[in-house]
Amino acid sequence: MLGLGVTEPMRECQYSEISVVASSPMDAEHTKRVPRRRKWETFPGRNKFYCNGRIMMAKQTGVFYLTMVLIVVTSGLFFAFDCPFLATNLTPAIPAIGGVLFVFVMGMLFRASFSDPGVLPRATPDEAAHLERQIGEDVANGPGQGGYRPPPRTREVIINGQTVKLKYCFTCKIFRPPRASHCSLCDNCVERFDHHCPWVGNCVGRRNYRFFYLFILSLSLLTVFIFAFVVTHVILRSSQTGFLSALKDSPASVLEVVVCFFSVWSIVGLSGFHTYLIGSNQTTNEDIKGSWSSKRGKENYNPYSYGSIVANCCAALCGPLPPSLIDRRGFVRPDAARPSPRSNGTSAYVSSQPRTRMCDQDQCIQSTKFVLQAAATPLLHNELITVSGGHSLSGKPSLGGPCASLPAAQHTPPGPVPNATWEAEALVRRDQEKSLFRWRASDEVSSPPSLGHGNPLYDPASQDSLHQDSVRGLVKLSSV
Amino acid sequence: VRPSLQDLRQQASIAAKVFVQRDYTTGTICQFQTKFPSELETRIDKQQFEETIRTLNNLYAEAEKLGGRSYLEGCLACVTAYTIFLCMETHYEKVLKKIAKYIQEQNDKIYAPRGLLLTDPIERGLRVVEITIFEDQSNGRIEGR
Numbered sequence: 001m002l003g004l005g006v007t008e009p010m011r012e013c014q015y016s017e018i019s020v021v022a023s024s025p026m027d028a029e030h031t032k033r034v035p036r037r038r039k040w041e042t043f044p045g046r047n048k049f050y051c052n053g054r055i056m057m058a059k060q061t062g063v064f065y066l067t068m069v070l071i072v073v074t075s076g077l078f079f080a081f082d083c084p085f086l087a088t089n090l091t092p093a094i095p096a097i098g099g100v101l102f103v104f105v106m107g108m109l110f111r112a113s114f115s116d117p118g119v120l121p122r123a124t125p126d127e128a129a130h131l132e133r134q135i136g137e138d139v140a141n142g143p144g145q146g147g148y149r150p151p152p153r154t155r156e157v158i159i160n161g162q163t164v165k166l167k168y169c170f171t172c173k174i175f176r177p178p179r180a181s182h183c184s185l186c187d188n189c190v191e192r193f194d195h196h197c198p199w200v201g202n203c204v205g206r207r208n209y210r211f212f213y214l215f216i217l218s219l220s221l222l223t224v225f226i227f228a229f230v231v232t233h234v235i236l237r238s239s240q241t242g243f244l245s246a247l248k249d250s251p252a253s254v255l256e257v258v259v260c261f262f263s264v265w266s267i268v269g270l271s272g273f274h275t276y277l278i279g280s281n282q283t284t285n286e287d288i289k290g291s292w293s294s295k296r297g298k299e300n301y302n303p304y305s306y307g308s309i310v311a312n313c314c315a316a317l318c319g320p321l322p323p324s325l326i327d328r329r330g331f332v333r334p335d336a337a338r339p340s341p342r343s344n345g346t347s348a349y350v351s352s353q354p355r356t357r358m359c360d361q362d363q364c365i366q367s368t369k370f371v372l373q374a375a376a377t378p379l380l381h382n383e384l385i386t387v388s389g390g391h392s393l394s395g396k397p398s399l400g401g402p403c404a405s406l407p408a409a410q411h412t413p414p415g416p417v418p419n420a421t422w423e424a425e426a427l428v429r430r431d432q433e434k435s436l437f438r439w440r441a442s443d444e445v446s447s448p449p450s451l452g453h454g455n456p457l458y459d460p461a462s463q464d465s466l467h468q469d470s471v472r473g474l475v476k477l478s479s480v
Numbered sequence: 481v482r483p484s485l486q487d488l489r490q491q492a493s494i495a496a497k498v499f500v501q502r503d504y505t506t507g508t509i510c511q512f513q514t515k516f517p518s519e520l521e522t523r524i525d526k527q528q529f530e531e532t533i534r535t536l537n538n539l540y541a542e543a544e545k546l547g548g549r550s551y552l553e554g555c556l557a558c559v560t561a562y563t564i565f566l567c568m569e570t571h572y573e574k575v576l577k578k579i580a581k582y583i584q585e586q587n588d589k590i591y592a593p594r595g596l597l598l599t600d601p602i603e604r605g606l607r608v609v610e611i612t613i614f615e616d617q618s619n620g621r622i623e624g625r
Binding site for chain 2: 052103104107108111120121122124126127130131157158159160164168174175177178179192212214303304306311312315318319320321322323325326423
């Protein structure tokens with residue numbers, strides 16, 4: 001597993017003697033005990049997931065329910081009160097068409113609300129480290145060429161003759177592709193970000209823009225349809241029985257007319273606006289900022305446009321639908337083969353992904369617990385001070401490990417550690433095993449293995465020594 | 481026993497990782513830079529590497545191509561209210577499967593024998609092609625392949 005292959009048989013024998021940790025060191029067994037988590041459960045953005053990761057929405061969904069209620073209630077009233085009259089007096093095609101429109105509207109609404117808008121997954125720690133290094137080199141190189149250098153954390157790229165600036169996203173630790181933007185409400189970078197729509201309860205981006213557009217288009221048709229036929233209904237009825245009695249006979253019509261009247265302006269307006277955006281292949285973002293407007297300069301044009309309105313429309317609505325990049329329903333995999341315990345000095349990008357998953361809050365809780373426990377055993381406390389030295393109780397991630405194991409010897413309780421993935425647990429155990437093994441084999445404090453480019457987030461040295469001491473402390477506590 | 485790719489990942493230790501970034505000069509479609517990273521100079525041919533990246537680029541271009549076929553698929557999907565994708569997979573997904581197979585094949589034939597491993601870009605959100613460089617083990621565990 002970690003290059004400790006030779007020592008494993010020995011370790012197993014030792015484990016049967018120590019009762020502090022009951023579980024076996026094997027990762028395979030470990031997977032049987034702890035249920036595997038799906039990736040949506042450890043998703044770093046501020047999204048809500050339903051149906052075991054199949055449905056993805058923004059955090060605030062109140063307005064979405066309002067949208068749904070408005071549409072369903074208005075259409076329901078239409079079908080219940082106006083359609084019978086219209087079907088008998090005019091044609092039954094009216095409720096039929098209305099029904100089809102209604103189903104289409106709801107379908108598009110759900111598709112736009114529930115699908116992944118095109119979220120870009122955050123960079124892995126290795127990638128982030130690599131990028132940081134590259135940015136550092138760019139800064140160090142200095143303005144050599146022509147005296148102009150773009151500010152650090154931006155890159156310039158020429159697309160179809162236009163210079164486009166790529167910005168670095170501090171949250172996602174990536175250089176955003178062109179047209180991508182970071183949504184502050186959802187805390188994600190979204191490809192071809194259009195806007196965050198509260199009515200739909202989701203961001204509108206590359207993957208759901210066509211659904212959003214079809215939703216507002218069909219909704220404007222439905223609104224106009226309902227408005228027109230409710231008015232027709234009232235007029236026909238009033239020609240038979242008089243205006244006021246017509247209104248009395250069908251009171252729902254008044255409500256429908258009011259709702260439709262006020263919605264029509266905004267929805268039809270929005271449809272028109274988005275039709276223009278699709279025709280010119282711009283996002284709402286770009287249009288508002290005037291990125292490609294000719295006002296900026298004669299040479300300014302949209303490099304993404306396909307040339308003609310028809311081509312742009314076809315591309316936006318009928319182009320290939322890219323798959324989701326975040327794989328919500330996949331299982332969280334343990335990272336293989338890291339880190340190398342040998343001090344070869346060149347393990348530059350040793351992944352510490354499992355460790356970084358432990359959130360700061362948990363570390364705080366755990367480190368507090370650790371402090372309390374440490375204080376309870378004076379002997380342990382002294383040893384801690386000599387061993388940890390500079391790495392002691394500063395609330396850094398290094399304390400997350402031993403603490404997670406202290407409350408219950410073998411099982412990290414799910415309560416106080418909501419974000420810790422099972423990888424973190426596996427890691428805790430692996431470190432525990434290592435420290436236990438070392439404790440039995442040689443009762444000395446191990447010298448920390450030196451990693452050439454020590455990853456600031458993870459220091460195995462302090463982890464191991466703290467683990468050793470925590471185990472010693474545990475044994476002492478249990479003997480009292 | 482000849483070590484499999486799985487063994488390689490588990491037993492060998494990682495010396496470094498190289499990331500091939502996206503190339504945006506042709507727009508937002510998925511393309512990767514063909515520039516040869518300096519860390520791979522000792523491990524693999526420049527030609528071989530560029531060939532791999534170029535093939536990947538062509539495959540991604542095929543996935544995102546706008547043409548009669550993709551329009552037909554789009555219209556059909558719209559007409560069926562996108563329920564058609566419950567039974568059949570999109571063109572893009574089909575090409576992604578092709579890409580996964582290609583990468584697997586490249587790893588088996590070319591990269592693993594040199595102690596390298598290509599990671600499918602889809603696992604990194606199509607941001608980078610991650611190439612893991614494994615340590616040069618003198619006991620021949622990797623070279624043995």
